[in-house]
Amino acid sequence: MDVTVAIDCMGGDRGAEVTVPAALEFLKSDPGVTLILVGLSEAIDAQLRQAGVKPGSRLQVRYTTEVVAMDEPPATALRNKKDSSMRVAVDLVKEGAANACVSAGNTGALMAIARFVLKTLPGVDRPAIASILPTLKGQACMLDLGANVDCTAEHLLQFGIMGSELVASLENKDRPTVGLLNIGQEDIKGNEVVKRAAELLRTSGLNFHGNVEGDDIYKGTTDVVVCDGFVGNVALKASEGVAQMFATYLRAEFNRNLLSRMSAFFALPVINALKRRLDHRRYNGATLLGLRGIIVKSHGSADVFAFGFAIRRAAEEARSAVLAHISARLASLQKSVA
């Protein structure tokens, strides 16, 4: 299926230097995709010139005059930057000129703009940030990862529905299992919101597994892990912290002395295989889920390789009918409640 993805070329720590080369690379790998590069003309043109590429039918350019800064307050970005690359990329989705949009910019601003421009799907109170994480069994989808610091049980139920439909659409899984992140498996564990959310999830028609704990995320106990944005953000960043510590100490131990440096030579293929397997860049691209349009947020520090995965995620979601599935599921749930 042919899809068009709008790319906010100015977002991220390195802007067009990363986003444009990643876009050009991706164009080659996916013949069914059209990309719209959105951003300042000088930044985009410099990259296209450098790559010796000219815009065409599959590579369109949409110049804008403004940029949302990485530390700009979301309200300011929303009110004052109507010709920013971020805003215009989202507008293109709204207008139907693009099927999805990717940005490595300021998460708060992207969420504010996307909510304002696209609105939420019927039955969704709040969009959530969903990401795919590696597990011992493959991968899992976790949400919310930071959009909502306070959630009601109903919000958590909606996250469960959205996550389940995302996995069903992208991975062709019939009834993905859904786990509720808690501090124990027993029903009596957790706070009141989580206990009530478990009740709602149990009668939702989803394939609800029950409570899961922090380590279950990476054991791959369930296909979807549901939590509020505070807990999800802390858990995700703590995980990144552990992985970095592990990698740093592994490097330090291999560099300790001549013998260990020699052993590194022998172990290199193994270490590289491990790196490939757990490379966080392959999991780059979080979905702002629950909006009337597909918005994928790349990590701000993404490199060309990582940003390519975020574009791929946007294209895959645009090809899946994930938003229609979420809407249908929410509508049927509301009918059964009414």
Added chain:
Amino acid sequence: MDVTVAIDCMGGDRGAEVTVPAALEFLKSDPGVTLILVGLSEAIDAQLRQAGVKPGSRLQVRYTTEVVAMDEPPATALRNKKDSSMRVAVDLVKEGAANACVSAGNTGALMAIARFVLKTLPGVDRPAIASILPTLKGQACMLDLGANVDCTAEHLLQFGIMGSELVASLENKDRPTVGLLNIGQEDIKGNEVVKRAAELLRTSGLNFHGNVEGDDIYKGTTDVVVCDGFVGNVALKASEGVAQMFATYLRAEFNRNLLSRMSAFFALPVINALKRRLDHRRYNGATLLGLRGIIVKSHGSADVFAFGFAIRRAAEEARSAVLAHISARLASLQKSVA
């Protein structure tokens, strides 16, 4: 300084099989410690016979008739098991017969019994579970790790004070830095409780660093990391999950084929050094902090080596004047507020 530690020999997945050998091992390493083995006579005696050791002045035995099961509801354990090894070990601290107690049993039951028997320190509303974690700069103390699923800003302030005094006492640090776990470093981030806690911590006289994020735990950004028990528990278990995934995949890659198995031979010293460095068993032993007595909780699955670290933690805390320091700090804070 001579200290006496009571050991609940029946707690943990393997009970006396692990706890008694760990106690005997620890006795040899610390000539200033007296241990009281608490538990069923048949279980303790079998282990002592096997080791060819007889009780004496530094190795005392206190027989009990009951055991708190690992899945027993805390309320039942508290009400009905007055002669359990767990209860009697805590009673020994209360009576002053022991300076500290260690148990690998059921966390909920241990907390309920310890709160009931010992009561909290003046100025402490709720005890917290504090643990030491490895970081890129050394180690950090994190609390709460699961005792309190709902916390007020005042509770988080008290956790900050308790954690700070624990680190100051154990590591001889003058003014340990304290971080508040949040989803961003800016003051506007987080929920209302966390924002208010930041205000309280800022005027508390503690060395408050400000907000920290999940990855800061392992970067070692602060000496103490404060959070509610829900967030702390999820973050800790997610971290364990990542570490296990990393270790499993590393093993799988080294076992992939003949060549990788050969490289494992060369890399073994490095892998072992890394294991030693990050061995979670060396960090075994969480403190139930805020009680009028020192209670250390070992992981239920601890082996002899790991349980020994929990005993060491109890002895170290008994030697430090940590409880007096916490009380003094809380009293001075209340005076300054009044």
